[in-house]
Structures are given as structure tokens and as C-alpha cells.
Amino acid sequence: MAGAAEEKARTVTIRDVAAAAGVSIGTASKALNGRGRMREETRERVLAAARRLGFRPNPLAQGLLAGRTYTVGLVTDDSFGRFSIPVMLGAEDALGAGQISVFMCDTRDDPIRERHYVERLLARRVEGIIVTGRRTELRPGIGRDLPVPVVYAMTQSTDESDVSIIPDDEGGGALAARHLLATGRTRIGHVTGPQRFEAARRRARGLGDVLSAAGLEPAGEVLFGQWSEEWGRQGADILLHQAPDVDAVFCGSDQIARGVAETLRERGRRVPEDVALVGFDNWEPMALGCRPPLTTVDMNLREIGRLAARHLLDAIAGEPGGGGVTVVPAGLILRESTRRG
Amino acid sequence: MAGAAEEKARTVTIRDVAAAAGVSIGTASKALNGRGRMREETRERVLAAARRLGFRPNPLAQGLLAGRTYTVGLVTDDSFGRFSIPVMLGAEDALGAGQISVFMCDTRDDPIRERHYVERLLARRVEGIIVTGRRTELRPGIGRDLPVPVVYAMTQSTDESDVSIIPDDEGGGALAARHLLATGRTRIGHVTGPQRFEAARRRARGLGDVLSAAGLEPAGEVLFGQWSEEWGRQGADILLHQAPDVDAVFCGSDQIARGVAETLRERGRRVPEDVALVGFDNWEPMALGCRPPLTTVDMNLREIGRLAARHLLDAIAGEPGGGGVTVVPAGLILRESTRRG
DNA sequence: ATGAAAGCGCTAACAT
DNA sequence: ATGTTAGCGCTTTCAT
Numbered sequence: 001m002a003g004a005a006e007e008k009a010r011t012v013t014i015r016d017v018a019a020a021a022g023v024s025i026g027t028a029s030k031a032l033n034g035r036g037r038m039r040e041e042t043r044e045r046v047l048a049a050a051r052r053l054g055f056r057p058n059p060l061a062q063g064l065l066a067g068r069t070y071t072v073g074l075v076t077d078d079s080f081g082r083f084s085i086p087v088m089l090g091a092e093d094a095l096g097a098g099q100i101s102v103f104m105c106d107t108r109d110d111p112i113r114e115r116h117y118v119e120r121l122l123a124r125r126v127e128g129i130i131v132t133g134r135r136t137e138l139r140p141g142i143g144r145d146l147p148v149p150v151v152y153a154m155t156q157s158t159d160e161s162d163v164s165i166i167p168d169d170e171g172g173g174a175l176a177a178r179h180l181l182a183t184g185r186t187r188i189g190h191v192t193g194p195q196r197f198e199a200a201r202r203r204a205r206g207l208g209d210v211l212s213a214a215g216l217e218p219a220g221e222v223l224f225g226q227w228s229e230e231w232g233r234q235g236a237d238i239l240l241h242q243a244p245d246v247d248a249v250f251c252g253s254d255q256i257a258r259g260v261a262e263t264l265r266e267r268g269r270r271v272p273e274d275v276a277l278v279g280f281d282n283w284e285p286m287a288l289g290c291r292p293p294l295t296t297v298d299m300n301l302r303e304i305g306r307l308a309a310r311h312l313l314d315a316i317a318g319e320p321g322g323g324g325v326t327v328v329p330a331g332l333i334l335r336e337s338t339r340r341g
Numbered sequence: 342m343a344g345a346a347e348e349k350a351r352t353v354t355i356r357d358v359a360a361a362a363g364v365s366i367g368t369a370s371k372a373l374n375g376r377g378r379m380r381e382e383t384r385e386r387v388l389a390a391a392r393r394l395g396f397r398p399n400p401l402a403q404g405l406l407a408g409r410t411y412t413v414g415l416v417t418d419d420s421f422g423r424f425s426i427p428v429m430l431g432a433e434d435a436l437g438a439g440q441i442s443v444f445m446c447d448t449r450d451d452p453i454r455e456r457h458y459v460e461r462l463l464a465r466r467v468e469g470i471i472v473t474g475r476r477t478e479l480r481p482g483i484g485r486d487l488p489v490p491v492v493y494a495m496t497q498s499t500d501e502s503d504v505s506i507i508p509d510d511e512g513g514g515a516l517a518a519r520h521l522l523a524t525g526r527t528r529i530g531h532v533t534g535p536q537r538f539e540a541a542r543r544r545a546r547g548l549g550d551v552l553s554a555a556g557l558e559p560a561g562e563v564l565f566g567q568w569s570e571e572w573g574r575q576g577a578d579i580l581l582h583q584a585p586d587v588d589a590v591f592c593g594s595d596q597i598a599r600g601v602a603e604t605l606r607e608r609g610r611r612v613p614e615d616v617a618l619v620g621f622d623n624w625e626p627m628a629l630g631c632r633p634p635l636t637t638v639d640m641n642l643r644e645i646g647r648l649a650a651r652h653l654l655d656a657i658a659g660e661p662g663g664g665g666v667t668v669v670p671a672g673l674i675l676r677e678s679t680r681r682g
Numbered sequence: 683a684t685g686a687a688a689g690c691g692c693t694a695a696c697a698t
Numbered sequence: 699a700t701g702t703t704a705g706c707g708c709t710t711t712c713a714t
Contacts, residue, residue: 407692
């Protein structure tokens with residue numbers, strides 16, 4: 001299918017092509033790159049030779065000359081990959097088109113290792129660096145006055161002049177709230193992650209603001225805890241105790257939502273008939289495995305990655321673009337857990 | 342902490358260092374690389390200049406000369422990252438030490454895209470390629486007679502002469518079976534993924550062989566289905582129907598095990614008192630979120646990655662190593678779901 | 683229309 | 699002990 005030209009192990013240089021076509025190296029180069037003027041016949045001959053020999057220009061040599069490498073570094077501390085992978089895929093979408101390749105580095109959350117990787121990337125002359133993380137928290141930048149542009153995706157540098165692309169946690173919370181209100185719920189509880197997480201606070205604020213605007217308050221306290229199913233189970237019990245008439249729960253993550261769903265079911269509350277449930281993350285194995293399947297907020301991680309890459313490309317191209325934070329709107333994925341009763 | 346030397350945006354070449362140290366380029370090179378003999382004082386002077394200017398040798402130039410790039414490609418079709426990320430981390434462990442950087446490419450399961458990426462990697466003169474996948478299934482190789490060595494990790498090429506590193510599915514099944522027998526279970530059921538998956542068949546075989554050797558048979562039929570929680574729920578019901586006295590279930594994945602756990606609980610069977618449960622994958626968010634936390638088979642994905650990288654390094658170094666399949670032993674992670682009653 | 687030559691940043695012979 | 703030179707594979711003037 002891929003044609004008959006078998007690649008041989010020996011590397012073919014432009015010298016070989018030129019020799020095979022009976023022209024000088026310079027001419028071969030021009031023919032291959034479509035530069036300069038030359039007889040059509042000559043160009044054909046060179047191209048044919050190149051094809052026949054399986055010639056691939058050596059990007060190291062090209063880059064050396066052009067002063068470019070057409071590579072960027074992607075540094076992540078999200079070993080587990082849940083969040084950084086979609087970001088990376090998005091980045092690849094945007095970079096791949098431009099023939100830019102990505103060096104992947106996982107810091108294992110170790111600052112020493114991170115420093116080390118950044119050094120290595122710079123030594124390799126990457127043209128830019130994308131830094132991604134597990135959650136949208138502030139983190140120290142990877143270095144000041146680096147010789148290449150840096151974009152933080154799904155994480156934020158403490159240095160305000162750095163460029164960060166983050167999800168709209170607050171908007172996501174608001175989206176969930178409006179959806180629940182629209183489906184007729186009014187006694188809405190909230191079980192979420194640790195209060196020290198900016199993301200948890202923002203999601204809670206998004207919910208709170210929408211409820212306030214509707215003249216409502218959250219059912220029970222806003223329950224900050226852990227990002228785990230176990231906490232979801234506990235939180236649901238606390239919530240049922242504080243607000244027995246609760247008719248909806250917005251959860252700070254899909255894992256928490258699963259825990260909540262389980263407790264609700266065990267306490268005899270039907271989801272969604274008695275209590276509607278909205279998660280956060282749209283982590284499919286979790287959200288689809290939940291019973292019933294979970295309506296949840298999707299942070300559009302892929303888009304975050306795409307945007308980060310585009311910002312980086314602009315910066316590499318020398319366009320200012322301006323520092324600061326870009327917030328990517330979240331979306332709501334509708335499933336059974338909030339179906340109208 | 343990292344010293345006061347601020348990096349400036351301008352790239353520093355060895356020429357600059359030589360000039361600053363008042364020596365020739367050649368001497369500067371020798372000083373920096375510790376080759377050749379020279380006065381200690383001169384070497385010091387060059388190193389000091391290099392440090393002061395923030396000099397980093399350009400690996401493109403070095404590579405061009407050495408005919409090496411110190412890079413490898415990592416091609417994955419596991420967009421979601423569940424399996425390929427640990428493999429990648431392991432590979433990084435092994436490669437990073439050798440100053441080899443990794444180009445990451447995600448094929449999105451698209452052969453065209455894969456072909457494209459492989460082309461690009463070869464054009465970049467990677468010195469080797471690691472191919473990883475979602476499950477241990479056979480797949481067509483990425484190409485024949487490629488100019489660099491290729492290692493398949495967590496997936497297997499249909500071409501038997503290719504090098505593949507795969508998990509020990511059969512051994513994992515056997516491990517689970519022996520553990521269940523050791524804790525006094527004898528009526529052991531099996532709910533797993535689709536029969537068309539080699540991995541599912543191997544796991545079932547591992548279980549079956551151990552049971553046979555003990556003079557036992559699986560409880561009920563071996564239930565092949567989907568890799569989903571939903572199927573776990575259904576499968577458990579079928580199993581309870583076929584073998585009401587079942588006292589343990591070995592599941593083909595942690596997701597399936599969660600479904601099984603849920604149905605068991607709803608049918609009034611306590612886990613682990615009445616029925617012990619073993620999963621497969623050690624996917625922590627799933628296994629730990631399960632109630633009770635899941636005993637499960639760990640495929641040692643990281644080790645698979647490490648081994649794949651080491652094979653690749655050997656091959657790059659020109660050591661034969663021999664083709665064929667290497668199987669990495671699995672381990673059993675003990676948690677509540679098989680605690681002795 | 684084509685070729686020759688310089689040079690990207692670096693290293694390794696070979697001078698001195 | 700240090701400097702000079704050639705050359706890795708390629709592109710790009712500048713001659714011819």
C-alpha cells in the first residue's frame with residue numbers, strides 16, 4: 001500500500017541525491033525546496049533521485065542553519081496523566097500542524113527533576129515550553145528570564161506576567177447551578193475537594209453566585225473535604241443530615257459524585273428522581289460507570305492545550321500576545337443523573 | 342538557590358566562550374569536554390567564561406557531527422493514557438539517565454496519523470522508537486526495514502521477529518487464583534472482557550490452569566463481556582444465577598470488579614466475608630474507590646516501560662539482544678476485598 | 683540554468 | 699600546551 005520504495009538502513013544525504021541526479025549539491029537543494037529557477041527536467045531528475053533513494057533532509061542540519069529546532073518541551077507534574085494527557089493532545093493538534101515535535105518530560109512532582117528537565121530542554125534548544133499540572137493551582141514558575149517563551153496550561157504561575165491558560169472553574173460551577181435550577185431544583189448542596197484548592201473555592205463560588213442571584217442559598221454547608229469517592233460518601237451523609245430535603249447535589253469532581261451517588265442510593269434517595277447530581281471533570285470511566293451516568297462539567301482540557309500551543313506558537317513567532325491569564329469556558333455534559341423526574 | 346547567573350536571551354556559542362577566555366575555539370572545546378592536555382589555569386579560565394556566559398553546547402551541532410541525536414520516539418494509540426503513561430514513565434526512567442529525550446506522539450488510533458508520525462520521527466533522526474498501546478493485543482508493525490530499532494511495549498507486533506515487552510496476563514490470572522485458593526475460596530467465578538481480546542483469554546487461562554491443578558473448576562461459566570462496570574453488574578447477576586454458592590470472583594479489570602462489587606452488595610452478599618473479589622489493572626482511582634478497596638493484579642507497567650527502553654538502548658548500542666517477546670511478571674496488590682473473613 | 687563556496691556550532695585530527 | 703583546519707548535512711549567496 002505504501003509504495004514499493006523500501007527504506008534501507010544507510011542514511012541518504014543530499015550529496016547522494018545530487019550525485020545520483022548528476023547535479024551539484026546546491027542545485028539539488030534548490031530543486032528539493034522549490035527555490036531558484038532551473039530547467040523542469042533537472043528538477044524532475046533530482047526529485048526522482050531523492051524519491052528513489054528515500055532521501056529525508058536531516059532536520060538537525062537544517063535547524064543548525066536556520067537557528068531553529070522546530071521542537072517544544074512539555075513539562076508535566078501530572079504523572080497519572082488524567083489531566084495532562086488531554087491537554088497534551090490538544091497541544092499536539094495545534095503544534096503538529098506546524099511540524100513541531102514535542103519533548104515530553106514528567107517531573108514526578110520533584111522540583112529538582114523539573115529544574116533538570118528544563119535545563120535539558122533548553123540545552124536542546126526547544127523553541128518554547130508548555131507546563132501542565134494536575135489541578136489549576138498556582139505554582140512557582142519554572143524560571144525567570146528563560147531564553148524561550150513559556151506557557152502554563154491547566155496550572156498557573158505565581159508570576160503574574162507569565163502566560164497561563166486555565167479552565168473556567170467558576171463558570172463551570174455556575175453552569176451546573178443554572179442547569180439544576182432550570183430542571184426545577186432549589187435545594188442544592190455542594191460536596192467538593194479541599195478548601196485549600198483554588199479550584200474548589202472557585203467552583204463553589206460559581207454555584208453560590210448563581211444561587212444568590214436566584215434568591216437562594218446552598219442546601220446545608222458547602223462541604224470541603226477530599227478529592228475522593230470515600231469523601232463523597234461521607235459528605236453525602238453529612239449533607240443529608242444537615243439538609244434532609246436536599247433535591248440536588250453539585251460535586252467538585254466525578255469521583256466525589258460517585259461517592260455521593262452511592263450514599264444517596266443506600267439512604268433510599270433515587271437519582272435523579274429525588275436528588276439530581278452533577279459532577280465535575282467529565283472523566284468518562286468514572287462518569288459513565290456511575291449509576292446513573294453522571295451529568296458533569298467538562299473543562300475542555302483539549303481546548304486548553306490547543307490554546308496554550310497557539311499562544312506558544314505566537315510567542316515563538318515574536319508576536320506579543322500579552323501575558324496574563326486566559327480562561328477557557330467549560331461545558332456541561334448531560335446524562336441521566338439530572339434527567340427531569 | 343540556583344546561583345546568580347541569569348540567562349540572557351541571546352544564544353551563547355563556543356565562539357563567545359573562546360573569545361571571552363582569550364583562547365581558540367578548539368581549545369575551548371577541549372577544555373569544556375575535558376579532552377586533550379592543557380594548563381589547569383587555561384581550563385579554569387574557559388570553564389569560568391562558559392559559566393559566566395551561561396553557555397550550553399548546541400546538541401544539534403554536536404549531534405550533526407556525532408551522527409547521533411540522543412532522542413527516541415514514543416508512539417502511542419492510548420489517547421486516554423491509562424496504560425501508556427506508566428509505560429512512558431518507566432521508559433523515561435531508563436532513558437533519562439542516558440540523556441536521551443523522548444518525542445511523544447499520539448496516533449489517536451489512526452493508522453494514517455501513525456504512519457505520518459513515524460515518518461516525522463525518522464526524519465528527525467530518532468535513534469529508536471517505542472510503540473505502546475492500550476491493551477496487549479497484536480497489531481501490525483509500524484513498518485518493515487526501518488532504519489532504527491523498534492520495541493513494542495504493552496502491545497505486540499504481528500511480526501514475530503519484532504521485539505515486544507508485554508505483561509504476564511496468564512501469570513496474573515494464576516496469581517489471583519492462587520491467592521483466592523490460599524484464603525480458602527473454592528467456588529471461584531470469572532467475569533472479564535471480550536473474548537476477542539487475547540488478554541482476556543490469557544487471564545482466564547491463568548485462572549483455569551490453577552483451578553484445574555487443584556482439582557477444581559471455575560464457578561459457573563467464564564463470562565466474557567465488555568471492559569465496563571455496567572458489564573460487571575450484569576455479569577455478577579448471571580454468575581449468581583449460575584452458581585449461587587460462589588465464594589469468590591476474579592475480574593478481568595478493576596472496572597468490571599467495581600460493577601461486580603456493586604451487584605454483590607445489592608444482592609446481599611458481603612465482600613469479602615461471603616464473596617472475595619480480585620480485580621486486574623491496579624488502577625488506583627478505581628481500585629481504591631471500590632467498596633471495599635480492591636485486591637488486584639498489577640501488571641508492573643512501569644517495569645514494562647523500563648525494560649522496553651533498556652532493550653531499545655541495547656539495540657541502539659548495536660547489541661543484538663534477540664527479537665521476540667519478553668513477558669514481565671505481574672504482582673498482586675492486597676486490599677480489603679480478599680481479607681480473610 | 684547551474685556550480686562553487688561560505689558558514690550554521692561543534693569536535694577531532696593534525697600542526698605548531 | 700595551544701591553534702588551525704576540515705568537515706558533519708544542509709541552505710544560500712554569488713559567480714559562471
